[in-house]
Amino acid sequence: MIKAGIIGSTGYAGGELARLLLQRDDVEIIWYGSKSYVGQKYASIYQNMFQISEDTCLDDNIEALADKADVIFTATPQGFLASLLNDDILSRTKVIDLSADYRIKDVAVYEEWYKMVHKTPQYIKEAVYGLPELNREAIKTARLIANPGCYPTCSILSVNPLLKEGLLEPDSIIIDAKSGTSGAGRGAKVDNLFCEVNENMKAYGVGGHRHTPEIEEQLSYGAGMPVTISFTPHLVPMNRGILVTAYGTLKKDVSEAQIREVYKKYYENEFFVRVLEEDMTTQTKWVEGSNFVDVNVKLDKRTNRVVMMGAMDNLVKGAAGQAVQNMNLLFGLPEQKGLKMIPMFP
Structure with a gap:
């Protein structure tokens, strides 16, 4: 026990x-x-x-x-x-x-x-950065785990494979992200009142959100060189969820099929990262209440950019679920134990 x-x-x-x-x-x-x-x-x-x-x-x-x-x-x-x-x-x-x-x-x-x-x-x-998909072995023997932020988790898992493969220009990445209001915490704040949030959507922390250096640092490890991003989060009128749409310029001439193979290679053994089929879009509704992250990718040949997409529940994989995933690793338990919840719908 x-x-x-x-x-x-x-x-x-x-x-x-x-x-x-x-x-x-x-x-x-x-x-x-x-x-x-x-x-x-x-x-x-x-x-x-x-x-x-x-x-x-x-x-x-x-x-x-x-x-x-x-x-x-x-x-x-x-x-x-x-x-x-x-x-x-x-x-x-x-x-x-x-x-x-x-x-x-x-x-x-x-x-x-x-x-x-x-x-x-x-x-x-x-301290070990507690993103199991990146640091699984180090987590197992740690005394202190730094559980990642919600925006960083979704952003890193959406973008990292192509950076690791050297396919993206490291200074070209733009991350546009949306979060439900629970991401702002339970404390009473005017900005989180129903009348402020309902029927509204806004950018915040523009050019200076605190998760920026966390995302940059972890992506830099993956790329093997410094990565600088433009990161803009948005508050949307829903309880839970993170939706990331990221853009990056290609360094090499590759097809969309080749890009998709990169994601399949990196995540084929990751239970909690689901690489969607080509015609499926990432949506917060299909991960709500679960520890899953859904990712997908689309090549925009006209601009030579890749669109990288991710969706997850900010309170589960973005916080508590990931913490439990880390606990399982610390105590030598199956990583999925207690976390196999199927996303809720509707």
Whole structure:
């Protein structure tokens, strides 16, 4: 039995972690951490947990939790874990961090984009970027996993194969991405009110979204050279989902069939990445509630550009599901365990 603790259990990602873990008979959630709801029944905050969880929310005391848990999930704002992590905690438990604190290897880049001083940069090098499709073997032996962001997960999986094959100009990539409102978190914000979001669509973080350096860093590893992207996210009036449409200029004269073969080669053994058939489009509805990422590609011969497309659920593969996927790898379990949910429709 794996004893798991969730710090930040009352946010959207924390609630999704609880939903996934409570369905398993090999995991026990021993700690529902919450800064705002200490002493309250977890099911009073998420009524879908009524008669499923009888637990009460505890505080965010990660030191105390480290004595009890085999794995700690930190579904917390940037800076939380970085301000508390130490050798003692990592010697007693494994940590899967859903924030950006340890995703970016250059601390100066992190501090520039996140506008805060990193309190424990000594752990950045050790942290493994938790995208199993790229770093599966390293994840298995890690103490600290930096769970990727939702936009980066979908963007990287959509674009990386062609960069690795040297088929794209590394400075030509444009990523246009859309997200449901749950990606902004559960905190009360005017921009997320119903009247602000409903019947509306907007770009945000234009030219400066915090996920930009994370995507660039991981794509650069794949390309074997620096990659600079133009990344523009959009908020759309739906609860869940990420849709990525990326564009890149070809370096070589290749056919669409050859490009599709690249994706099939890279993902033929990846259960959670589905390369769609040629006439199928990526749609958020067909991955909702699941850990799947649907990808597809189209060659625009007229412009010598490739259109790379991806769709996934931002709370599952983009956050909690990927964290559970990483937990499975850490504990030597089948990677798909507890994550074979078929996407919901309608």
